[in-house]
Amino acid sequence: MGKLTIEELRKIREKAKRSTNLRDAQGKAKITVHMGTCGIASGAREVMDALLDAIDRYGIRDVLVTTSGCAGLCSHEPMATVEYHGSPPVKYAKLTPEKIERILLEHADKGHMVEEYALAIGSEKMS
Amino acid sequence: MDKFRSHLLVCTGTGCVSNGAFDVKKALEMELQKHKLEQEIQVIGTGCNGFCERGPVMLVQPEGIFYQRLTVKDIPYLVEEHFLKGRPVKKLMYSPTLKEDKVPLMRDIGFFKDQILVALRNRGMIDPEVIEDYIAHDGYMALERVLTEMTPEQVITEIKNSQLRGRGGAGFPTGLKWEFCKRAQGSPKYIVCNGDEGDPGAFMDRSILEADPHCVLEGMTIGAFAIGAQEGILYVRDEYPLAIKRLRIAIKQAMEFGLLGNDILGSGFNFNVRVVRGGGAFVCGEETALMASIEGVEGRPRFRPPFPAQKGIWGKPTNINNVETWANVPAIMLRGAEWFASLGTKTSKGTKIFALVGAINNSGLVEVPMGISIERIVFDIGGGIPGDKKFKAVQIGGPSGGCIPAELKDTIIDYESLTRTGAIMGSGGLVVMDETTCMVDLARYFLEFTQSESCGKCTFCRIGTKRMLEILTRICQGDGRAEDIPLLEDLARKISESSLCGLGQTAPNPVLTTLKYFKSEYEAHIYNKKCPAHVCTKLLTFTINPAKCIGCTLCTKSCPTGAISGERKQAHVIDQVKCIQCGQCFYVCPVEAIVRE
Ligand SMILES: Cc1cc2nc3c(=O)[nH]c(=O)nc-3n(C[C@H](O)[C@H](O)[C@H](O)COP(=O)(O)O)c2cc1C
Numbered sequence: 001m002g003k004l005t006i007e008e009l010r011k012i013r014e015k016a017k018r019s020t021n022l023r024d025a026q027g028k029a030k031i032t033v034h035m036g037t038c039g040i041a042s043g044a045r046e047v048m049d050a051l052l053d054a055i056d057r058y059g060i061r062d063v064l065v066t067t068s069g070c071a072g073l074c075s076h077e078p079m080a081t082v083e084y085h086g087s088p089p090v091k092y093a094k095l096t097p098e099k100i101e102r103i104l105l106e107h108a109d110k111g112h113m114v115e116e117y118a119l120a121i122g123s124e125k126m127s
Numbered sequence: 128m129d130k131f132r133s134h135l136l137v138c139t140g141t142g143c144v145s146n147g148a149f150d151v152k153k154a155l156e157m158e159l160q161k162h163k164l165e166q167e168i169q170v171i172g173t174g175c176n177g178f179c180e181r182g183p184v185m186l187v188q189p190e191g192i193f194y195q196r197l198t199v200k201d202i203p204y205l206v207e208e209h210f211l212k213g214r215p216v217k218k219l220m221y222s223p224t225l226k227e228d229k230v231p232l233m234r235d236i237g238f239f240k241d242q243i244l245v246a247l248r249n250r251g252m253i254d255p256e257v258i259e260d261y262i263a264h265d266g267y268m269a270l271e272r273v274l275t276e277m278t279p280e281q282v283i284t285e286i287k288n289s290q291l292r293g294r295g296g297a298g299f300p301t302g303l304k305w306e307f308c309k310r311a312q313g314s315p316k317y318i319v320c321n322g323d324e325g326d327p328g329a330f331m332d333r334s335i336l337e338a339d340p341h342c343v344l345e346g347m348t349i350g351a352f353a354i355g356a357q358e359g360i361l362y363v364r365d366e367y368p369l370a371i372k373r374l375r376i377a378i379k380q381a382m383e384f385g386l387l388g389n390d391i392l393g394s395g396f397n398f399n400v401r402v403v404r405g406g407g408a409f410v411c412g413e414e415t416a417l418m419a420s421i422e423g424v425e426g427r428p429r430f431r432p433p434f435p436a437q438k439g440i441w442g443k444p445t446n447i448n449n450v451e452t453w454a455n456v457p458a459i460m461l462r463g464a465e466w467f468a469s470l471g472t473k474t475s476k477g478t479k480i481f482a483l484v485g486a487i488n489n490s491g492l493v494e495v496p497m498g499i500s501i502e503r504i505v506f507d508i509g510g511g512i513p514g515d516k517k518f519k520a521v522q523i524g525g526p527s528g529g530c531i532p533a534e535l536k537d538t539i540i541d542y543e544s545l546t547r548t549g550a551i552m553g554s555g556g557l558v559v560m561d562e563t564t565c566m567v568d569l570a571r572y573f574l575e576f577t578q579s580e581s582c583g584k585c586t587f588c589r590i591g592t593k594r595m596l597e598i599l600t601r602i603c604q605g606d607g608r609a610e611d612i613p614l615l616e617d618l619a620r621k622i623s624e625s626s627l628c629g630l631g632q633t634a635p636n637p638v639l640t641t642l643k644y645f646k647s648e649y650e651a652h653i654y655n656k657k658c659p660a661h662v663c664t665k666l667l668t669f670t671i672n673p674a675k676c677i678g679c680t681l682c683t684k685s686c687p688t689g690a691i692s693g694e695r696k697q698a699h700v701i702d703q704v705k706c707i708q709c710g711q712c713f714y715v716c717p718v719e720a721i722v723r724e
Contacts, residue, residue, distance in 0.1 A: 019263070022132070
């Protein structure tokens with residue numbers, strides 16, 4: 001690494017920020033893939049792999065991916081929940097690698113819900 | 128790199144490491160690999176998270192879930208449940224007491240909730256050995272701004288306006304100190320970071336250096352630019368090997384990036400730093416002794432003036448600030464003096480870090496806004512006193528500080544308010560005491576420390592503290608005399624008036640404050656030959672209440688001197704001549720028949 005100019009320092013900052021955004025839990029959207037036993041059995045792993053791959057391929061920033069357990073609707077797995085900044089969470093069901101990619105590009109990145117795959121809007125109350 | 132879906136921030140500060148954090152981290156990495164998750168989930172070793180009591184600790188981001196007291200054994204289950212199946216593991220989460228529910232999220236835990244992080248802004252968030260991590264968290268952005276947009280005068284004005292005061296103990300206005308050094312004649316000029324941290328039980332500075340070494344380097348570079356210095360020295364005590372290692376790595380990386388060294392960021396400004404390891408004497412934290420130590424001579428204080436700003440290292444103008452003071456500088460330059468001055472009280476701005484230890488549920492490192500009360504630190508953040516014990520006092524400011532009793536728990540953290548009680552802000556030691564602490568014994572403990580750390584230059588500090596220690600020792604042993612209290616007060620005044628440096632000037636503080644707030648305890652020791660807290664063993668008597676004794680013989684078996692006798696199923700008695708007051712019988716008795724007075 002040679003000596004930096006101010007422009008180079010800024011570039012490094014931008015690039016490094018992308019990989020630490022996650023750590024600071026800063027992002028415009030969060031995708032939760034339900035990875036209970038039922039989810040994994042019906043292909044949640046493949047959905048997750050496709051999702052992470054697509055995020056990388058499209059260079060999408062500030063979309064966070066997390067996992068959770070079974071959402072209770074095992075017959076509709078694989079499922080995922082998308083929370084776009086400022087909007088109520090949306091649950092998607094019976095996902096495939098292709099579907100999750102579209103959800104990523106349209107909903108998580110741009111904020112437009114993919115209605116045809118959506119199961120429900122909102123989330124149960126947590127006590 | 129961007130593919131990671133989760134970051135596991137494992138604390139690798141000294142506290143967690145001593146509880147096995149490195150093993151936990153390694154087990155975690157291996158287990159993730161086993162499940163082929165290493166491309167998805169990144170494990171990062173960070174500096175001290177602060178919640179040392181619960182170490183090893185780990186934060187899972189982006190969820191914000193906080194795991195504590197992890198062991199290698201927990202890892203396979205944790206990885207399978209949480210990271211494979213997405214089910215956070217309750218039993219490894221924090222709960223305030225055994226009875227209460229688990230608190231999954233770090234931000235909901237009382238210990239973290241009331242803290243405001245400025246100097247520790249990156250703790251637990253970055254890998255201190257990776258400069259890019261610091262840069263990603265707006266690191267070196269303040270320096271960038273200073274070098275491109277500001278003159279040295281403007282930097283000093285900004286620090287002055289922030290009203291930052293030195294965090295090393297005395298609270299001198301930092302901007303003013305910089306201005307003195309800038310105006311001083313002579314060159315070269317030196318910048319020093321004081322990382323000697325000699326207070327027993329304090330670890331604020333170590334924690335900053337371990338968790339975020341670059342923020343100290345950035346602060347020093349900004350200071351050097353403002354003052355016109357080209358050389359910096361980090362004086363760190365040799366007992367801090369991890370801090371020294373991380374600092375050296377940080378210096379090397381910053382040099383490679385051109386963020387230290389010559390022509391920083393193409394600005395033409397040069398600044399080089401090096402680490403000097405201190406020998407561990409408490410007095411070497413005093414600035415004139417510290418400079419002597421850097422020069423390679425005996426670390427003894429000298430008379431001021433001349434102040435370091437006029438005649439410092441090798442007779443050249445020198446500016447010395449504490450580690451925490453330096454750590455605040457980049458935050459102020461980045462967010463502005465006005466923001467900083469909006470935190471705190473009229474005379475004390477910003478935050479202060481405390482090492483919270485003693486009789487407290489959540490011991491650890493806390494950064495709180497100035498103006499917060501002692502009560503809130505002890506109860507809201509510290510989680511109160513363990514067991515059913517009563518809160519008695521805090522000792523603030525280490526051996527130079529004093530105690531503040533429970534009645535004054537409304538006292539706020541502010542230089543002037545603390546000084547009014549007889550204690551001092553100090554550098555951040557905060558020891559919490561419950562009813563089982565004897566205040567005379569406490570004063571004796573601190574005097575023993577300062578007495579042995581006195582460099583011996585000033586007569587009153589050298590001999591006066593010795594005499595005070597003798598008096599305190601005899602009071603604790605039941606040989607106190609009626610004239611001892613006035614004698615202690617007289618010596619205290621003389622020592623603080625006739626000592627050259629802060630060590631002697633403040634050494635009597637623990638005695639004076641305990642005398643002020645707990646005089647009756649001294650009197651009980653001297654006149655009644657009793658220790659109300661049951662600590663001073665020479666003043667205790669153990670007897671057996673025959674009405675309660677069931678003659679189980681447990682006490683007889685536990686007694687190391689054979690002082691207890693009696694028939695089985697009959698009341699026992701203690702021979703006071705043979706009894707050495709060790710207290711064994713008191714602890715083993717199943718029916719509380721042993722009376723301790
Ligand atoms: C006996 C004694 C020990 C001291 N130990 C330290 C220390 O460990 N760390 C520190 O920063 N300041 C220590 N000081 C205070 C320093 O002399 C000096 O005031 C301080 O480093 C200035 O930095 P600041 O203005 O940023 O607080 C000590 C002072 C005395 C009298």
